[in-house]
Amino acid sequence: DAGVIQSPRHEVTEMGQEVTLRCKPISGHDYLFWYRQTMMRGLELLIYFNNNVPIDDSGMPEDRFSAKMPNASFSTLKIQPSEPRDSAVYFCASSRKLLEETQYFGPGTRLLVL
Amino acid sequence: SQKIEQNSEALNIQEGKTATLTCNYTNYSPAYLQWYRQDPGRGPVFLLLIRENEKEKRKERLKVTFDTTLKQSLFHITASQPADSATYLCALAGPGGFKTIFGAGTRLFVKA
Numbered sequence: 596d597a598g599v600i601q602s603p604r605h606e607v608t609e610m611g612q613e614v615t616l617r618c619k620p621i622s623g624h625d626y627l628f629w630y631r632q633t634m635m636r637g638l639e640l641l642i643y644f645n646n647n648v649p650i651d652d653s654g655m656p657e658d659r660f661s662a663k664m665p666n667a668s669f670s671t672l673k674i675q676p677s678e679p680r681d682s683a684v685y686f687c688a689s690s691r692k693l694l695e696e697t698q699y700f701g702p703g704t705r706l707l708v709l
Numbered sequence: 710s711q712k713i714e715q716n717s718e719a720l721n722i723q724e725g726k727t728a729t730l731t732c733n734y735t736n737y738s739p740a741y742l743q744w745y746r747q748d749p750g751r752g753p754v755f756l757l758l759i760r761e762n763e764k765e766k767r768k769e770r771l772k773v774t775f776d777t778t779l780k781q782s783l784f785h786i787t788a789s790q791p792a793d794s795a796t797y798l799c800a801l802a803g804p805g806g807f808k809t810i811f812g813a814g815t816r817l818f819v820k821a
Contacts, residue, residue, distance in 0.1 A: 599752075638753070638798065638811040686752050697743065698809070700752030 599701035601687050607707045613675040616704045618687030619668055628698060629662055629672050630686040638686070644670065677708045711737045713812035715799055721818045728786040730815045732799030735780060737810075739801035742775055742782050747796045747814065756797075757784075789819045 600619040608614055620627045628643040642652040647664045655662070659678070664670040674681055684705050688698040714733045722728050732742070740761050745753035759766045759775045759782070766773050772785040786793050799812040 637813040640809060688752070697755035697758065700754070703750075703752050 599687055599689055599699055601685075601701035601704050603704060604702060605705045605707075607709065608677055609709050610678055611676045612708075613673065614677045614681075614706060614708075616672040616685050616687075616706070618670045618672070618701060620670070620687070620689030621699055622668065624689035624691050624699070626690045626692070626698075627664060627670050628688040628690075629670070630688065630700075631683045632686060632703070633683045641672070674706075677706075679708045682706055682708050711735070711801075711810060713737075713799060713801060713810060715797075715812040715815045717813060717815070719816040719818055721820065722789055724790060724819055724821050726789055728789045728793065728817055728819070730784040730797050730799075730817065732782040732784065732812055733780060734801055737780075737801055737803070738777075739803060741802040742773075743800040743802070743809070744771075744773060744782075744784050745798040745800060745811075747798055753798055753811075786817075789817075791819045791821050793817060794819050 599621055602617045625646050629641040630638050631641055632638045639654055641654045642662045643650055644664045660674055662672045684703045686700050686703045688700045690698045712735045716731055741758055743758045744756045746756055747753045757766055757768055757771055757773045759773050761777055770787045774783045794817055796814040796816045798814040800809050802809045
C-alpha cells in the first residue's frame with residue numbers, strides 16, 4: 596500500500612483565497628483524521644470521520660474550516676477565506692479501528708497564507 | 710483543561726547511551742498512551758502503545774513505562790544511534806478512544 600496520500604505537498608496562497616487540501620486514506624481504514632501542526636500549538640486534531648461520517652469536529656477552529664469525505668477513499672479540508680494564522684502543516688491520518696490502533700500519517704501539506 | 714507536557718528543551722546524548730524522554734499529563738485519564746517519532750518535513754510514525762493497566766512495554770531498543778499514579782510516561786531508547794535523532798511525540802487517548810491529544814514533542818540529538 597502506498598500509505599496515506601496528501602496533496603498538494605506545499606501550498607502558498609494569499610489571504611482571502613480558498614484553499615483545498617486533499618487526502619486519500621489507506622484502503623480498508625475506517626477512520627480518517629485531519630490534524631494541524633504549528634510550532635506554537637503542536638499537533639491538534641481538527642476533525643475525524645468514521646465510515647465517511649464526521650464524528651467529532653470540535654477541533655475545527657472556525658466556520659471558515661470545513662471537511663468532507665464523499666467516499667471511503669477521499670477527503671478534503673477546505674479553508675475559506677484563508678488567513679495568515681492558518682499557516683501550518685496539515686496532516687491527514689487513517690486507522691482501521693479507533694481503539695488499540697495506531698494512526699498512519701500522511702506526509703502533510705505545508706500551507707503558507709500571505 | 711487537559712494538558713500534556715514534554716520537555717521542550719532538546720535532549721543531546723552520546724551514541725551508545727540510553728535516551729530517556731518524559732511525558733507528563735494533567736486533567737486526563739487516558740486509556741492508552743502512544744509514542745510517535747517525527748522526522749523533519751514528515752508525518753509522525755507510530756512506535757509503541759501502552760495501555761493504562763500495563764506498567765511497561767518493550768520493542769527492540771525501545772521501552773515505555775506508564776505510571777497512572779504519577780501521570781507520567783517514560784520513553785527509553787537504549788544503545789542510541791545517530792539515526793535515532795528525531796522529535797518524539799507522546800499522545801494520549803481517553804477511555805472511549807475518541808480523541809487523541811498530542812504533546813509538543815521532544816527533540817533528540819544523538820551524537821556520534
